[in-house]
Amino acid sequence: xxxxxxxxxxxxxISETNPSSSATISLVSGDDIVFKVEPTIAKEMETxxxxxxxxxxxxxxxxxxxxSSHDLPYVIEYCEKSIAGKITKEFEAEFVKKLNNExxxxxxxxxxxxxxxxxxxxxxQVIADRIANKSVEYVRRYFGIENDFTPEEEAKxxxxxxxxxxxxxxxxxxxx
Amino acid sequence: MERTSCFDSDSNSxxxxxxxxxxxxxxILPQDLMFYIFTLVPLNSLLNSVRYVCKPWASIIATxxxxxxxxxxxxxxxxxxxxENRKSRSRSYFLELKDDVNGQFERTDxxxxxxxxxxxxxxxxxxxxxxxxxxx
Numbered sequence: 597x598x599x600x601x602x603x604x605x606x607x608x609x610i611s612e613t614n615p616s617s618s619a620t621i622s623l624v625s626g627d628d629i630v631f632k633v634e635p636t637i638a639k640e641m642e643t644x645x646x647x648x649x650x651x652x653x654x655x656x657x658x659x660x661x662x663x664s665s666h667d668l669p670y671v672i673e674y675c676e677k678s679i680a681g682k683i684t685k686e687f688e689a690e691f692v693k694k695l696n697n698e699x700x701x702x703x704x705x706x707x708x709x710x711x712x713x714x715x716x717x718x719x720x721q722v723i724a725d726r727i728a729n730k731s732v733e734y735v736r737r738y739f740g741i742e743n744d745f746t747p748e749e750e751a752k753x754x755x756x757x758x759x760x761x762x763x764x765x766x767x768x769x770x771x772x
Numbered sequence: 773m774e775r776t777s778c779f780d781s782d783s784n785s786x787x788x789x790x791x792x793x794x795x796x797x798x799x800i801l802p803q804d805l806m807f808y809i810f811t812l813v814p815l816n817s818l819l820n821s822v823r824y825v826c827k828p829w830a831s832i833i834a835t836x837x838x839x840x841x842x843x844x845x846x847x848x849x850x851x852x853x854x855x856e857n858r859k860s861r862s863r864s865y866f867l868e869l870k871d872d873v874n875g876q877f878e879r880t881d882x883x884x885x886x887x888x889x890x891x892x893x894x895x896x897x898x899x900x901x902x903x904x905x906x907x908x
Contacts, residue, residue, distance in 0.1 A: 701799045724812035732824045740800050741826050
């Protein structure tokens with residue numbers, strides 16, 4: 597049974613700036629929690645917007661099986677701020693402060709799934725910043741990746757010229 | 773904005789499906805998304821840390837497609853000097869000009885240039901010569 601949870605962020609000034617907006621949209625998370633949001637929010641979520649367009653706006657309940665009820669409020673919060681034109685450096689800093697590494701990755705995937713470009717760009721930068729200047733071991737832990745290099749392979753790679761970077765001679769690199 | 777074009781393709785939903793939840797190691801991000809994140813990571817980290825993480829990542833970073841993407845996204849190329857000592861075969865490095873007034877440099881080690889042969893390479897408009905580096 598679906599439990600109804602109104603978005604806490606609905607008190608923002610969105611409805612004032614858009615008096616013509618009709619019924620709210622219900623976003624249903626993967627664990628069946630319903631989040632009611634203003635229709636304008638779909639403009640930020642391209643996946644949701646195309647869903648609405650395809651059904652000529654008749655369907656206002658949109659299942660988002662890939663997004664949990666834990667992550668969806670963050671996504672909605674960001675989108676509502678974005679619509680209100682209130683995405684500031686301060687807001688983004690506060691926003692990301694609340695998130696642990698796993699949550700950042702989850703939201704990043706959610707933003708990708710919903711095609712929210714601003715959030716995707718923002719979180720890409722957050723992740724890039726979190727791995728910048730970190731050790732190999734830290735980055736592996738962060739991304740949950742196991743080392744698949746043998747010591748010999750790693751040594752060989754370390755000897756290799758960074759000119760693979762210029763695209764000059766990447767072809768003589770044997771990856772088995 | 774050009775950089776968002778990475779996400780315009782239909783592959784969006786696909787990449788999500790490829791996501792693997794690993795109980796021990798947490799969420800693993802799909803490679804096409806990592807490609808984009810890598811373009812935002814400083815060169816220094818890519819060279820000294822990220823490319824040693826695993827083989828798939830090493831190959832992403834080594835592709836010319838990735839290099840082109842980096843160059844496109846980082847329109848502001850850094851002023852600096854590429855330095856390589858050809859006689860002693862010591863590690864080459866890139867001196868990034870940090871402060872135009874005081875002439876401060878940040879050094880980025882690039883690795884041993886053992887495959888260069890006699891090629892004279894360029895790096896963002898810098899000509900590479902034996903025993904000396906000169907800006908062109």
